[in-house]
Amino acid sequence: MSDIREHDTQIRVRYAETDRMGLLHHANYFVYFEIGRTELLRARGLTYKEVEDAGHFLVIIEIACKFKRPAHYDDLLTLRTTAAKVTHVKIVHEYRLYRGETLLAEGHSVLACVDREGKPQALPEVLR
Secondary structure, three states: OOOOOEEEEEEEOOHHHEOOOOEEOOHHHHHHHHHHHHHHHHHOOOOHHHHHHOOOEEEEEEEEEEEOOOOEOOOEEEEEEEEEEEOOOEEEEEEEEEEOOEEEEEEEEEEEEEOOOOOEOOOOHHHO
């Protein structure tokens, strides 16, 4: 497995993700963050399905977003996702969403590793 800690994902804003003003609805930023986490993991040679099939579940225990500028319908965006910190049971991701060189939003999430019953467990070695 690769030791990649940062990954860029291209996302085009779809009409269904916008509000009446043609702006990306605020809730969809968190959907984009999930896409970023999934693609970062894939770039490292794993999928969430493989991690979960092994009995390790990553649950969000904290998430935040600071909105700087709006994204519009049909914008092509770049989401930079970084695994900023990894502890024994948690992963902190940071996100930066761009349209070209313009920073539109930045955020972070904290994921904790739990077992099938929802009890905290150590992250598997492949995620550290």
